[in-house]
Amino acid sequence: MQEIRVELTKNPKEKPQDQSKLGFGNYYTDHMFLMNYDEGQGWHDPRIVPYGPIALDPAAMCLHYGQEVFEGLKAYRTADGRILLFRPDRNMARLNVSNDRLCIPPIDEEFAIEAIKKLVLVDKDWIPTEEGTSLYIRPYIFAVDAHVGVHPAHHLIFAIILSPVGAYYPEGLNPVKIYVEDEYVRAVKGGMGFTKTGGNYAASLKAQAEAEKKGYTQVLWLDGVERKYIEEVGTMNVFFVIDDEVITPELRGSILSGVTRMSCIDILRSWGMKVSERRLSIQEVAKAAEEGRLKEAFGSGTAAVISPIGELRWGDDVMVINDGKIGEISAKLYDNLTGIQWGKLPDEFGWTVEVK
Numbered sequence: 001m002q003e004i005r006v007e008l009t010k011n012p013k014e015k016p017q018d019q020s021k022l023g024f025g026n027y028y029t030d031h032m033f034l035m036n037y038d039e040g041q042g043w044h045d046p047r048i049v050p051y052g053p054i055a056l057d058p059a060a061m062c063l064h065y066g067q068e069v070f071e072g073l074k075a076y077r078t079a080d081g082r083i084l085l086f087r088p089d090r091n092m093a094r095l096n097v098s099n100d101r102l103c104i105p106p107i108d109e110e111f112a113i114e115a116i117k118k119l120v121l122v123d124k125d126w127i128p129t130e131e132g133t134s135l136y137i138r139p140y141i142f143a144v145d146a147h148v149g150v151h152p153a154h155h156l157i158f159a160i161i162l163s164p165v166g167a168y169y170p171e172g173l174n175p176v177k178i179y180v181e182d183e184y185v186r187a188v189k190g191g192m193g194f195t196k197t198g199g200n201y202a203a204s205l206k207a208q209a210e211a212e213k214k215g216y217t218q219v220l221w222l223d224g225v226e227r228k229y230i231e232e233v234g235t236m237n238v239f240f241v242i243d244d245e246v247i248t249p250e251l252r253g254s255i256l257s258g259v260t261r262m263s264c265i266d267i268l269r270s271w272g273m274k275v276s277e278r279r280l281s282i283q284e285v286a287k288a289a290e291e292g293r294l295k296e297a298f299g300s301g302t303a304a305v306i307s308p309i310g311e312l313r314w315g316d317d318v319m320v321i322n323d324g325k326i327g328e329i330s331a332k333l334y335d336n337l338t339g340i341q342w343g344k345l346p347d348e349f350g351w352t353v354e355v356k
């Protein structure tokens with residue numbers, strides 16, 4: 001394994017004092033990880049250096065054609081002072097899936113996990129300790145060739161930055177209001193919807209902005225072909241509880257294979273619940289709501305954790321779910337998942353990895 005060089009900062013920043021006001025993505029730690037790829041040389045020069053601007057040629061390809069991928073995972077501080085990561089192998093495997101789709105050379109997944117651990121240890125004092133907080137880890141890769149021509153890059157940077165965070169949505173665990181998007185689409189099968197690349201999020205901004213203006217937190221995407229089948233919500237996968245079935249859209253190439261999504265499925269099944277990964281139309285959800293069979297809906301994601309949905313608006317149809325309150329399954333899932341992540345509950349699935 002390549003040696004990671006460490007250069008510590010001489011100017012440590014002041015850490016945010018009030019952990020209840022961290023929000024999401026507002027603060028960054030003292031250091032970052034960088035590594036370069038140059039054709040002929042492969043990935044090389046892994047290093048942890050003081051956090052700061054990265055100089056790019058104005059022609060750098062990532063700025064023009066969006067050849068970029070990223071991941072999101074978290075480090076948690078347990079009550080007895082340990083530091084845990086949650087399923088980092090899944091994130092790094094997905095990073096390589098995204099890499100493949102975007103013609104980015106694969107990274108060594110085990111090495112990348114070592115890099116994450118080393119960086120987290122260097123900045124361990126930044127891991128917040130209050131209930132509901134964590135250190136968000138953002139690995140990302142971008143093309144830096146100075147070349148205004150469309151082709152896969154020969155030169156790239158792999159970076160990792162860290163951010164102490166609280167809840168992603170200001171609502172916290174209170175149910176969010178979601179707008180069913182029937183004009184814009186996010187992705188189609190054959191496109192990049194299953195990858196974590198900036199372009200998917202760029203495609204979502206306009207719909208998101210318009211939904212916010214109407215008082216909604218995020219949009220629920222429908223499939224790009226028939227505008228009928230439910231895909232995912234802006235920054236999370238989505239689950240619906242209809243009668244006694246928990247349903248989440250199946251992975252058909254246009255939605256993200258969320259690590260939280262797969263963990264929720266495993267936890268729910270371990271409780272003996274019926275979980276289906278299948279096509280689910282918005283019409284089926286609306287009908288279930290009308291008949292009083294739509295019991296709960298919630299989103300899942302690393303940033304969002306479990307986010308209950310209290311209202312869904314589809315055209316003129318406003319579906320209030322569980323009286324706009326957090327449902328029993330969503331609450332229990334949140335407690336279980338975060339219980340494992342924060343080391344409060346036994347990790348029966350073997351998902352956590354200690355950083356030491």
Ligand code: COI
Nearest residue numbers: 072073235301302303304
């Ligand atoms: C995550 O859940 O980690 C994400 O990457 C979503 C995000 C765009 C904040």
